[in-house]
Amino acid sequence: MKAKIHVTLKNGVLDPQGKAIEHALGNMGFGGVDAARQGKYIELDLQETNETAAMASVKDMCEKLIANTVIENYSIELEA
Amino acid sequence: MKAKIHVTLKNGVLDPQGKAIEHALGNMGFGGVDAARQGKYIELDLQETNETAAMASVKDMCEKLIANTVIENYSIELEA
Numbered sequence: 001m002k003a004k005i006h007v008t009l010k011n012g013v014l015d016p017q018g019k020a021i022e023h024a025l026g027n028m029g030f031g032g033v034d035a036a037r038q039g040k041y042i043e044l045d046l047q048e049t050n051e052t053a054a055m056a057s058v059k060d061m062c063e064k065l066i067a068n069t070v071i072e073n074y075s076i077e078l079e080a
Numbered sequence: 081m082k083a084k085i086h087v088t089l090k091n092g093v094l095d096p097q098g099k100a101i102e103h104a105l106g107n108m109g110f111g112g113v114d115a116a117r118q119g120k121y122i123e124l125d126l127q128e129t130n131e132t133a134a135m136a137s138v139k140d141m142c143e144k145l146i147a148n149t150v151i152e153n154y155s156i157e158l159e160a
Contacts, residue, residue, distance in 0.1 A: 006121055021122065021146065030141055032127035041086055041121040042101065047112035061110055066101065 001046045002079040003058045005066060008039035013071045042066060054078055081126045082159040083138045085146060088119035093151045122146060134158055 009015050017038040025033050044061075048054040058076050067074040089095050097118040105113050124141075128134040138156050147154040 008121070008123075018122075021124075024145055025141055028145060030137065032137075033141075034125040034127060035123075036125075037123045039121040039123070041088070041119040042098075043088075043115075043117045043119070045114040045116075047114060057110065057112075061105055061113075065104055065108060 001048055001051070001054050003044040003046055003054065004077045004079065005042040005044070005058065005062060005074055006039060007042065007062075007067045007072050007074045008037065010071055010073055039072075051078055051080075081128055081131070081134050083124040083126055083134065084157045084159065085122040085124070085138065085142060086119060086155045087122065087142075087147045087152050088117065088154075090151055090153055119152075131158055131160075 009018075015037055018036045021038060022033060022036040025036065044058065046054050046058070048057060055076065055078060058078075062074045062076065063069060089098075095117055098116045101118060102113060102116040105116070124138065126134050126138070128137060135156065135158060138158075142154045142156065143149060
């Protein structure tokens with residue numbers, strides 16, 4: 001089973017990487033970009049085959065290691 | 081229009097961030113993780129409303145700034 005995890009900064013948290021992309025695109029002549037945000041994308045290959053158990057386990061991994069829940073949100077998608 | 085961009089390392093390219101996650105999960109007692117890969121996730125808010133034009137423009141941004149196409153793949157999803 002494969003887990004796809006998106007970790008994004010919470011609203012109101014400063015996003016210097018996103019701002020850098022936004023400014024660089026502007027400087028390169030790409031107009032029409034109102035905002036850019038950068039997050040992380042993590043893929044895990046799991047041995048677990050039960051979806052409920054896999055979701056619980058990945059949620060635990062996110063809370064304890066992958067996301068800093070003070071400033072970041074995470075979302076998990078599972079794929080068989 | 082919103083663009084969601086995933087940038088991932090090509091197969092065979094060393095992924096130290098992914099390896100670090102993999103090892104840390106193992107050390108923390110999370111078994112059953114065969115592999116971990118880390119990529120980037122970027123969201124852009126675009127003024128463009130035409131899907132074809134937006135896709136062409138975002139593809140150009142990826143080729144020129146957002147992805148290093150020597151070692152990275154990118155995929156683009158558009159959302160109205």
